[in-house]
Amino acid sequence: MPLFDYHCKACQAEFELLVRSSTVPTCPHCGSTDLEKCVSRIAPAGKIEAIRMAHRRAAHAQGHFNHYSPSDQAKLLKGKRV
Template structure:
């Protein structure tokens, strides 16, 4: 069963549903069946350590070091 993202045309809520092919999906907020299927985000490739390192590099380029420890800030600022 695939997991889909939907937006309800009636109430505007966005949500995920696990849908079988024979099932008509309905909004969990207002029970409307007029839904727009959205493009689902995929999980990023790579390990979590690689993602953390990439995020830190991007933050460092912008001058944000608040998420680093004092020891890590000393290493980066050199």
């Protein structure tokens, strides 16, 4: 599941979402589907792992890893590959 940056045209919110190919992304603030996919900023060298883990923790907090087993969730949050 790729992580994308979006800009909501309805409420002007900017956010990131993990999106499956079969789902239509919606704004978590207003529920609109009128979104613009944004170009993600390039991570500075040496910061990529910390940024990736921060995104995983945020995705986990939003429930995006609920379909994984508890042991696989723990591995994802420790930075190990599942």
